[in-house]
Amino acid sequence: MLQFLRNLPKIELHAHLNGSLNIDSIRELAAKVYGVQTKEFSTLCERFIKFEKGAKLDDCFEKFGFVHELTSTKEGLEYATELVIRDFAKDNVIYVELRTTPKANGNMSRRSYLDTVLGVIKNKSDLYKIKVKLLPSINRAEPVAVAEETVALAVELATIEPEIIVGIDFSGNPNQGNFKDFIPVLSKARNHGLKLAMHCAEVDNPVEIREMIRFGMSRCGHGTYLSDSGFEHMKEENIPIECCLTSNVKSGTVANIGAHHLKQLMATCAPKVLCTDDSGVFDTTLSDEFFLATESFGLTKSQCIALTMEAVEHAFATREEKLMLKMQIYKYTRLQNK
Numbered sequence: 001m002l003q004f005l006r007n008l009p010k011i012e013l014h015a016h017l018n019g020s021l022n023i024d025s026i027r028e029l030a031a032k033v034y035g036v037q038t039k040e041f042s043t044l045c046e047r048f049i050k051f052e053k054g055a056k057l058d059d060c061f062e063k064f065g066f067v068h069e070l071t072s073t074k075e076g077l078e079y080a081t082e083l084v085i086r087d088f089a090k091d092n093v094i095y096v097e098l099r100t101t102p103k104a105n106g107n108m109s110r111r112s113y114l115d116t117v118l119g120v121i122k123n124k125s126d127l128y129k130i131k132v133k134l135l136p137s138i139n140r141a142e143p144v145a146v147a148e149e150t151v152a153l154a155v156e157l158a159t160i161e162p163e164i165i166v167g168i169d170f171s172g173n174p175n176q177g178n179f180k181d182f183i184p185v186l187s188k189a190r191n192h193g194l195k196l197a198m199h200c201a202e203v204d205n206p207v208e209i210r211e212m213i214r215f216g217m218s219r220c221g222h223g224t225y226l227s228d229s230g231f232e233h234m235k236e237e238n239i240p241i242e243c244c245l246t247s248n249v250k251s252g253t254v255a256n257i258g259a260h261h262l263k264q265l266m267a268t269c270a271p272k273v274l275c276t277d278d279s280g281v282f283d284t285t286l287s288d289e290f291f292l293a294t295e296s297f298g299l300t301k302s303q304c305i306a307l308t309m310e311a312v313e314h315a316f317a318t319r320e321e322k323l324m325l326k327m328q329i330y331k332y333t334r335l336q337n338k
């Protein structure tokens with residue numbers, strides 16, 4: 001089964017750039033950015049992927065600082081972006097939507113951050129035989145003014161690269177910031193044709209969940225704490241829940257894998273996609289996530305193929321791109337049946 005899943009051409013719709021650097025790639029990046037690696041750095045790497053039992057969501061957010069340091073220069077960000085694209089391609093992901101929060105520091109403005117990531121996507125996608133899209137992220141823990149700058153840049157760059165910049169991700173620590181404050185800027189993005197992938201119901205905040213549902217979204221990140229009527233609404237509106245099994249278990253937002261809402265979504269034929277979230281931080285791959293789903297919920301090979309086809313449907317891709325992706329998946333499944 002694992003080999004079948006590794007070879008299956010896959011679709012990744014929820015991947016944060018800085019969270020998707022696996023530990024070997026972090027080492028590779030560090031060697032490039034810092035030169036020779038120290039013992040201290042190796043210890044930090046070990047700690048990076050270690051999760052204590054009972055870890056909380058807030059603990060996860062502290063881990064990103066480690067990678068953010070490595071990607072705080074143009075050179076580091078460039079190399080990191082290539083490594084992430086390479087690693088998804090290695091796992092036979094044929095289409096990935098990368099999300100990332102543009103960051104300004106002494107080395108880069110938010111514009112040059114996005115230009116850098118865009119440049120790598122344009123230059124390296126063909127090399128790794130993978131289609132890559134970009135969703136600039138709004139970090140809800142930052143001021144609304146930052147989100148306004150991000151959306152203005154996304155809107156502008158989307159006119160130049162409409163095939164790459166296709167949406168906006170709303171993310172960040174759900175225990176920080178107030179969704180309502182971001183409604184005007186999210187509306188602006190939507191009015192300019194950008195799709196919205198929103199982290200919603202990652203924590204139990206019924207008031208905010210209701211506000212988000214009322215506002216609407218194209219895809220729902222996690223959806224862990226949706227009520228039954230919330231799940232029902234998503235199904236009626238054909239809004240898929242981006243399920244990130246390992247991420248949810250390791251960050252403690254679900255009690256254990258058996259309690260994951262993927263089970264309910266499968267049983268009710270509600271729209272859903274399997275994703276990694278932060279394959280580096282959570283030390284996983286999309287193939288591993290599928291395998292976990294087969295082991296935990298008894299998914300068959302054909303259900304895994306169906307889930308992959310479903311992901312194509314929910315991708316922020318053009319009709320032609322979707323057709324190409326489906327053909328690639330179909331070709332693989334036909335070979336399997338021979």
Ligand code: IMP
Nearest residue numbers: 016017018019064100101139171172173
């Ligand atoms: P970056 O945007 O490329 O720097 O990717 C890391 C960032 O993505 C983190 O600092 C968070 O803002 C966001 N992020 C990653 N995983 C999650 C999640 O599970 N929930 C909410 N935000 C997340």
Ligand code: ZN
Nearest residue numbers: 016171221277
């Ligand atoms: Zn996420």
